[in-house]
Amino acid sequence: MSKQMPVSHMAFVRAQAGRSAELGVRLSALIEVSRAAPGCLSFSLQQSQCDADLWLVSGYWSSQQMMTTYFNSPSMEVFAELVQDLVVNSLDFHTFRDVSAAQALGQCAAPIHKLAG
Numbered sequence: 001m002s003k004q005m006p007v008s009h010m011a012f013v014r015a016q017a018g019r020s021a022e023l024g025v026r027l028s029a030l031i032e033v034s035r036a037a038p039g040c041l042s043f044s045l046q047q048s049q050c051d052a053d054l055w056l057v058s059g060y061w062s063s064q065q066m067m068t069t070y071f072n073s074p075s076m077e078v079f080a081e082l083v084q085d086l087v088v089n090s091l092d093f094h095t096f097r098d099v100s101a102a103q104a105l106g107q108c109a110a111p112i113h114k115l116a117g
Protein backbone atom coordinates (compact mmCIF):
# COMPACT_ATOMS: atom_id res chain seq x y z
CA MET A 1 0.00 0.00 0.00
CA SER A 2 1.45 3.36 -0.98
CA LYS A 3 1.78 6.21 1.46
CA GLN A 4 -0.49 9.23 0.86
CA MET A 5 1.63 12.29 0.06
CA PRO A 6 0.53 15.92 0.40
CA VAL A 7 -0.28 17.79 -2.82
CA SER A 8 -1.03 21.39 -3.67
CA HIS A 9 -2.72 23.58 -6.23
CA MET A 10 -2.14 27.10 -7.48
CA ALA A 11 -4.51 29.13 -9.61
CA PHE A 12 -3.36 32.41 -11.12
CA VAL A 13 -6.50 34.39 -11.88
CA ARG A 14 -6.39 37.63 -13.85
CA ALA A 15 -9.39 39.97 -13.62
CA GLN A 16 -10.93 41.72 -16.58
CA ALA A 17 -10.10 45.44 -16.60
CA GLY A 18 -12.05 47.22 -13.87
CA ARG A 19 -13.27 44.00 -12.19
CA SER A 20 -10.43 43.15 -9.80
CA ALA A 21 -12.32 44.21 -6.67
CA GLU A 22 -15.30 42.06 -7.65
CA LEU A 23 -13.00 39.13 -8.37
CA GLY A 24 -11.37 39.50 -4.96
CA VAL A 25 -14.72 39.52 -3.17
CA ARG A 26 -15.96 36.46 -5.04
CA LEU A 27 -12.74 34.50 -4.52
CA SER A 28 -12.62 35.41 -0.83
CA ALA A 29 -15.84 33.42 -0.37
CA LEU A 30 -13.70 30.30 -0.93
CA ILE A 31 -11.33 30.87 1.98
CA GLU A 32 -13.23 29.62 5.04
CA VAL A 33 -15.20 26.94 3.16
CA SER A 34 -12.01 25.54 1.66
CA ARG A 35 -10.06 25.62 4.93
CA ALA A 36 -12.87 23.56 6.51
CA ALA A 37 -12.85 20.98 3.69
CA PRO A 38 -11.69 17.48 4.65
CA GLY A 39 -7.98 17.08 3.95
CA CYS A 40 -7.23 20.80 3.56
CA LEU A 41 -3.98 21.65 5.32
CA SER A 42 -3.93 25.29 4.19
CA PHE A 43 -5.74 27.55 1.76
CA SER A 44 -5.02 31.16 0.82
CA LEU A 45 -5.97 34.00 -1.48
CA GLN A 46 -3.39 36.60 -2.40
CA GLN A 47 -3.29 39.66 -4.64
CA SER A 48 -0.15 40.63 -6.54
CA GLN A 49 1.75 43.57 -5.07
CA CYS A 50 2.62 44.96 -8.49
CA ASP A 51 -0.40 43.94 -10.61
CA ALA A 52 -3.76 44.65 -8.96
CA ASP A 53 -5.59 42.49 -11.52
CA LEU A 54 -3.64 39.31 -10.67
CA TRP A 55 -4.78 36.99 -7.87
CA LEU A 56 -3.37 33.71 -6.55
CA VAL A 57 -5.55 31.00 -5.02
CA SER A 58 -3.50 28.21 -3.44
CA GLY A 59 -4.19 25.18 -1.33
CA TYR A 60 -2.24 22.39 0.31
CA TRP A 61 -3.96 19.02 0.77
CA SER A 62 -3.21 15.86 2.75
CA SER A 63 -3.52 13.67 -0.38
CA GLN A 64 -4.36 13.64 -4.07
CA GLN A 65 -7.68 11.97 -3.24
CA MET A 66 -8.70 14.76 -0.83
CA MET A 67 -7.75 17.48 -3.32
CA THR A 68 -9.62 15.74 -6.13
CA THR A 69 -12.69 15.38 -3.91
CA TYR A 70 -12.52 19.12 -3.24
CA PHE A 71 -12.16 19.86 -6.97
CA ASN A 72 -15.41 17.96 -7.54
CA SER A 73 -17.26 19.88 -4.82
CA PRO A 74 -19.76 22.71 -5.37
CA SER A 75 -17.15 25.17 -4.02
CA MET A 76 -15.21 24.90 -7.28
CA GLU A 77 -18.19 26.11 -9.31
CA VAL A 78 -17.10 29.68 -8.48
CA PHE A 79 -14.37 29.38 -11.14
CA ALA A 80 -16.84 28.45 -13.88
CA GLU A 81 -19.14 31.27 -12.76
CA LEU A 82 -16.28 33.81 -12.89
CA VAL A 83 -15.42 32.75 -16.44
CA GLN A 84 -19.07 32.71 -17.50
CA ASP A 85 -19.74 36.15 -15.95
CA LEU A 86 -16.66 37.55 -17.78
CA VAL A 87 -15.04 38.60 -14.50
CA VAL A 88 -11.76 36.88 -15.37
CA ASN A 89 -9.45 37.54 -18.29
CA SER A 90 -7.41 34.36 -17.73
CA LEU A 91 -7.26 31.44 -15.34
CA ASP A 92 -4.13 29.30 -15.08
CA PHE A 93 -4.62 26.36 -12.71
CA HIS A 94 -1.96 23.80 -11.76
CA THR A 95 -1.54 20.96 -9.28
CA PHE A 96 1.75 19.92 -7.66
CA ARG A 97 3.23 17.11 -5.61
CA ASP A 98 6.46 16.88 -3.63
CA VAL A 99 9.22 14.97 -5.38
CA SER A 100 12.71 13.78 -4.60
CA ALA A 101 15.62 14.71 -6.86
CA ALA A 102 15.39 11.29 -8.51
CA GLN A 103 11.64 11.62 -9.07
CA ALA A 104 12.09 15.06 -10.61
CA LEU A 105 13.86 13.39 -13.52
CA GLY A 106 10.88 11.08 -14.18
CA GLN A 107 7.46 11.69 -15.67
CA CYS A 108 4.39 13.13 -13.93
CA ALA A 109 2.02 10.37 -12.78
CA ALA A 110 -0.51 12.68 -11.11
CA PRO A 111 -3.59 13.86 -13.02
CA ILE A 112 -3.41 17.37 -14.47
CA HIS A 113 -6.21 19.81 -13.58
CA LYS A 114 -6.34 22.80 -15.91
CA LEU A 115 -9.61 24.75 -15.94
CA ALA A 116 -8.98 27.51 -18.47
CA GLY A 117 -6.30 29.79 -19.73
